[in-house]
Amino acid sequence: MMKNLFKSIALVAVLAISSFNQTQACTGLRLVAEDGGVIFGRTLEWSAFDINTRVGVVPRGYKFTGLTPDGKKGMEYTAKYGFVGLDFLDHDLYIDGMNEAGLTTAFFYHLGHAVYNTYEPANASNTISAQELNNYMLSKFATISEVKEGLKDLTVVGVIEEKLGFELPLHWMITDKSGESIVLEYREGELKIFENPLGIVTNAPEYDWHMTNLRNYIGLSENAHAAKVINGVTFKPTGAGSGMLGLPGDNTPASRFVRLAAWGQTVRPTETANETSYELFRILDNFNLPLGPDGGEGASGENEDGQMRSSTLWTSGWNSADMTLTFHTQHNRRLRMIDLNKINFGKGKEIKHITVDETKEEDIKELKL
Helix, strand or coil, X not given: CCCCXXXXXXXXXXXXXXXXXXXXXXXXXEEECCCCCEEEEEXXXXXXXXXXXXXXXXXXXXXXXXXXXXXXXXXXXXXXXXEEEEECCCCCCXXXXXXXXXXXXXXXXXXXXXXCCCCCHHHXXXXXXXXXXXXXXXXXXXXXXXXXXXXXXXXXXXXXXXXXXXXXXXXXXXXXXXXXXXXXXXXXXXXXXXXXXXXXXXXCCCHHHHHHHHHHHCCCCCCCCCCEEECCEEECCCCCCHHHCCCCCCCCHHHHHHHHHHHHCCXXXXXXXXXXXXXXXXXXXXXXXXXXXXXXXXXXXXXXXXXXXXXXXXXXXXECCCCEEEEEECXXXXXXXXXXXXXXXXXXXXXXXXXXXXXXXXXXXXXXX
C-alpha cells in the first residue's frame, strides 16, 4: 500500500516542498458537559496520501527511547501510565491520544513558527524529538500542572521524519480530566505555555495572535439581529443566522479559529460527556476539507496515491469522563469506539495495533421495506 508513495529520493523532496506550501488545516476543540465531563476532539488533514493511521495501545511500563538529530540514543523513559493513541506511517508516534488518567494530548501543524530547543549531543540523554512529545506526555503525566512542571527541563528538538524527509513543525493542545487546557509552542528555541480557556486550536500563526484576532469578531452572537428602521423603512434579517453575519468562512487557520470560538461557545446545553460528543462531531464535521491543491497539509496533485477521498483523513473524539475514543474516517463515516475501561494497561510489554479501517469503504446499512 505504501510502496508507491516513496519511489525515489526526488519524490521525498517534492513531498517536503509541496507540504510546506499548502493550507494548514487541522482543527481541535474541547467541550465540557454540564456535569463536568470533558471531551476533546480534532480533525486530521493530510492531502497527499493516506498516512494509514492505526490505533495503538501502549501498556504501562513500556520503555521508550528518544530520537536525536545525530542518531544518538535520546532520553530513555518508561510509561507510568498506559495510553491509547492514533499514529501515522506505521510509526509508534502518536498524533493524539488519551492516557488512563484522562489526559489528552494532540499535535497540530505550526508551519513557519516552530523553532525547537537547540540540540547538544552531550545532552542527548535528556532529549526527545518533537514528534515524540505526545508519547512522553501521555506516558508521564496525569494533569496539566504535571505537564507544566515536567516539561521545564526536557529538551525537545527537531528530527527529520524519515518517511517525509523534513522536520515536523508542530504545536500542541493538552487537556486534562478537569477540563483545564493549554497550548504548547516552541518559539526561537524556547517553550511557551498558553492557557487555553476556550479549548480551541488550529495552526499558524501563534496562539496568542489568534486570541488577539478574536477581538475583531466580538459582535458575533447566537441571537438574531433586531430589525432596524432607517428613514421610515424597516430592515429585517432575511433569514436565520443573522447573529453570525461576518463569521469568516474560508479554511485558513485564522478563520477556522474564529469559527471554533463562535460555535464552541454557542453549543446546546449537554448534561454528560457522552451527549456532548454529538456536539463535538457536529461542529468538527463542518471543518472537513475536500481534496485539492489548497486542501490541507501535504496537498499536491502530483503526489496523490489514488486512495484519497478527502483531505480530512479522520476525526477523533476523546471522552475523558467515560474513557472512550470515538472516531470516523474519510473512508467510513460510521463511528467506531474503543473503551479504555476494558483495556488492561498492566498486561503485556508490547504495543498492540488496530487498523482504523478494516476495509476502506463506507459501512452502509440497508433498510428493509
